[in-house]
Amino acid sequence: MNVITNYLFVYGTLQKHERNHHWLNGAERVAEQAWTKGRLVESEHEYPGLVRSDDAIVYGELYKIDEDILKKVDELESFKEDNEGNFFDREIRVVDTDGSKYEAHVYFLNQPNVEADEQAYYDWKVTRRLQKETPLYFAYGSCMDHERIEVADMLDGFDAVGLGVLSGYDMDFTTRAEDGGRADITEKKDSTVEGIVYKITDEALEYLYMREGVYAGKYRPAFVDVEVEGKKVNMLTFIVIDKEESIAPPDHYLTEIVRGGKKFLTEKYINAIHDKVDKLRKG
Template identity: 45%
Template sequence: MNVFVYGSLCKNQENHHFMKEATCLSEQAFVKGKLYTGHSYYPLLVKSEEEITYGELYEIPSSLLKELDQLEGYSTLSEDPYFVRERSEVSTPHGVTEAFVYYWPREAKGEAVHNHDWKVHRYIQKDRLHYFAYGSCMDNSRLCDHGVDHLFTSIKGKGELNGYRLAFSTHFEDGSRADITEHPGDHVEGVVYEVGKEAREYLYQREGVETRVYRPTIVHVTGDDGITFQALSFTVIEKKAEIAPPFHYAEEIHRGGLKYLSENYMKSIEYKFMEEWKVPEFKTYLQRKGWRQ
């Protein structure tokens, strides 16, 4: 059986230890419903056809359901449970399935959670946080052009995001832009920065968070030292069929990645741009720079 979690049971949250025998099926799942901050360390999910809430989808053993019911204050014998458990449709990057979801059955308390993601809401409370860049933000040319390069000087090096692949699934007039999407067995390399609030505000504006192009998400990145940690990143909301990026964007990705990413990963990026997408000018650019013959 499956369960969708969106608060304290998520990764790196207070009650995630309950999920030690569960199998994570998707970190980028969502259901219909509106999320509120509530009155404690956990949020409240209220039914709504107009809003969505992001969370994680797990396959769990039947024995765990009783523990989760107890944690959420739900019982089939109670006429007024703390939370109610219902079967609901859950969307993932791989399709739609059914799962148990715990809803708040009373009037909402607290404020609506911005960007509909409790993990993001909690993580961005930090004064300093990790940011995982996998696209053009690996390169500092536009950071310099925008006068914010001084906000991105604390570079931790390469990070590896497992269980995802690099996609080009949002469209602009001149071509696509990069995205990360869940894909078992694959990985995405990127540059890890340590950033403050001002840098985060810049990233939200650059990634079109308020205009719903990208949304912030929390991913789990492994550094060169083998240690895995949380990081803020961004993923496309309305994913479309992949098309080629423009040359200037491909150049930024390549130029930024060369400084930090592995040789094998960079070769795979070059192959994608030259052979799969046939980005105009890219092969000439590599030859001119002397990086590939």
């Protein structure tokens, strides 16, 4: 029997660490940072639905699947190709990742009168987690610098746990301020990002939202698996939304990263940051 290979974009309970993820057993995760056009709505049953919209973005994960897995997910979503009364419709849509664009299956609500959430972009997993707890936080850029946090009188809200290592990502400078680049992480196979893991307070979380420009649409909150103290923990970090071509950061920003990270980051990793910045400055 020929196996048909497809891509599937998931944005709710099928995501990693969520209750229906086992329906994707055997699927290959292509990207855990993926997005497509659409507007999320909440359900009374603790799962989201997606409404067609060209004015909003939904974040989720992208998987490579075969025909058997697609049939199982159709069953979960009560979707039948010959049934016009489906609760969900399945369509092929363009899905973006850090590296490429894909055409993937996406499930949309077949409910024309549902009211959509008013957020311009949305990540159901982030919203759900933050409603339940204030999670651990992974800092990889200037937010490792305690001097800047102390200036903001927020140091009491950050309790350093130790070195965190994020696999499958690269740290780069893909967003710009007036004086140069600022740090970001992008998915990249066989790369790692080092940073500091913190226990944070609710007040510290609000400070991070303001500092990272979340409300202004600069960075977005996301959850990633970080190794800390010998085990992987799913924790909060912040990722640039509109990535640009990498640009060298200014001296003061590089100083903040190194000064903040030197207590925890390995010497090899700090040297790699210096090398990356030198290459960007040389063009």
